[in-house]
Amino acid sequence: MTDVSAVSIWDRERIWVTVGATALIFLGAIEALAVTTVMPVVSEALDGQALFAVAFAGTLATSVIGMVACGAWSDARGPRGALYAAVSLFVVGLVISGFAFTMEQFLIGRLVQGLGAGGQTVALYVVVARLYPAHLHGRIFAAFAAAWVVPSMIGPFLAGAVAEFLDWRWAFLGVAVLTLIAFVLIAVRLHGVDLGDGDASSGGGAPVRLLLAFIVALAAVSVGLSADLSPNAGWPVAASAVLVIGFAVVKLLPRGTLRSARGLPSVVLVRGIIAGAFFAAEAYIPYLLMEQFGFSPTWAGVALMLAAFAWAGGSALQGRYGELLGNRRIAVISIALILVALLAVLVTALTNASPIVIVVGWGLAGGGMGLIYPRLTVLTLAYSVPGTEGFNSSALSISDATGSAVAVALAGLAVATLGGGVHAFPVVYVFCIALALVASLPGLRLGHAAERP
Known part of the structure; x- marks a missing residue:
């Protein structure tokens, strides 16, 4: 019998998955917190003050799509493909933002990044459920929690220093490079590992939920883009979008939430x-x-x-x-x-x-x-x-x-x-x-x- 006390999130079978997954959570947190500090610099550099808010809101909005899509994908076909797709989108979004020369280009990068950010966390949770014994779940999630706490302490300072002494673009491009390295650690270790094929019948309601997630994201982005309209047009557009969100999000939340x-x-x-x-x-x-x-x-x-x-x-x-x-x-x-x-x-x-x-x-x-x-x-x-x-x-x-x-x-x-x-x-x-x-x-x-x- 296997000695349970000898099994660890740091043992030979799991150490590189643990390191890679924790690093992905860490880098996602670094970027999410860093952007708060660098956004004033970015909006001034790209002359995009009117789109300042949607650069935040858009990423959060599209993350909803990523959460729903990767959750359904993982349940139906296993988490491997969902994780690979989500990390790829996250990196592509960072690169687009880092090389942007207009606020509109930067915004596109942020939207793509949100798809990946929302999806990769869900996919990583499913990987944990499939690869780690139940008695180790508390330990790996504690490691994930620590990976959020540390960036919250140093992320804003580092991002500000990068924007002031180097260039704001490195706050995105640097994270993209490090994310690729962390992803390679996981991908190499997961190659050939049985993570389960999922249950194709479990995705019966997924198309409807995914459509609703798209509607919520589109409406949330519309609220942000309304800031670029005249107030007479912007407020009616925003109010209409909020109503649409209210109707669409109901099916994604427990009954009685609103x-x-x-x-x-x-x-x-x-x-x-x-x-x-x-x-x-x-x-x-x-x-x-x-x-x-x-x-x-x-x-x-x-x-x-x-x-x-x-x-x-x-x-x-x-x-x-x-x-x-x-x-x-x-x-x-x-x-x-x-x-x-x-x-x-x-x-x-x-x-x-x-x-x-x-x-x-x-x-x-x-x-x-x-x-x-x-x-x-x-x-x-x-x-x-x-x-x-x-x-x-x-x-x-x-x-x-x-x-x-x-x-x-x-x-x-x-x-x-x-x-x-x-x-x-x-x-x-x-x-x-x-x-x-x-x-x-x-x-x-x-x-x-x-x-x-």
Whole structure:
């Protein structure tokens, strides 16, 4: 018999898959966090301020397509082809963005990149399920979590330094090269390994879900592109697109999500709203610090590091005391911290107070997100039964990506309507405060792990 204690994610059979998969997660996180710092530089270099928001929202929107497509592909035919296709799209998107000479070209790269980013994470999870014994899943996912935490601490600073001292293009091209190296580690080890052929009959509803994902992504991108229209045309287009998203996303989420039904639907809804509030606000933190307070890209990146450390601390606190605090209390504390942070940024933007208030304040927001984000993941799994884990986990990710994409796009439209500049930033934070307040309703309806719908 095999000695279970001798089996490890670092043993000879799995070490290179572990290293490669963790590196892919790490590089995806580096790029996702780095782009927040370099986007003000990119939009100025390519004269694309009007498309600033859609460069964020578009990637999040197309990631929904990648999640649904690679999930269905992995279930029906196994994860190998899905992983290879997703990583290829991610790299191609990075190269297009890195070599772009217009904001439109850059945006195309970001859309392609989103397809790969959403798909590769789902495919990697299926690889883990097929290749690693169940008792190792906790360890490999802990490695993946660490691969997100470290970039959140160093990614914004590194990206700012690259943009300031080298060229912003290397923030994309450098990640593309490193991603290829990480992918080779996995591909070589997976060659000839039986990952299962999947079950072709499992993809019965996949075409409909994929069509809905396309509709959601197209509508989310339309919200972002509305910022390039006149306000009289942009707002009706954005409002129509948001309505389309609402109708299309219903079938991708648990029943009762949009009406905040108690339990899993509220868990999924909170994730989307609070993600929208946080990431729409954070997208404009470096922009605000550079435009209004004269920060360099490097120091604007450093300003986000405190929030990253606080996020890690909040996650650790939730992991240790989550059961003791309880779901409702965690939601209340988290949303309160995010509201205080948003108010601090708003007041600083309005009064031109010390930018240190923004840095410290945004640290509170990071702590709040660290508390609530992993708790929502835990609750999603707790509410799931065998056969629903994939759908529920996918729904949580779709809500996250869609909420972030729409919120960032609407914030960009508001900034464009006001003509940009420092006087437009307060509107972004008022909008995000409103979102955080809305999140408090489903936040009080999370229920308990034992309450299955």
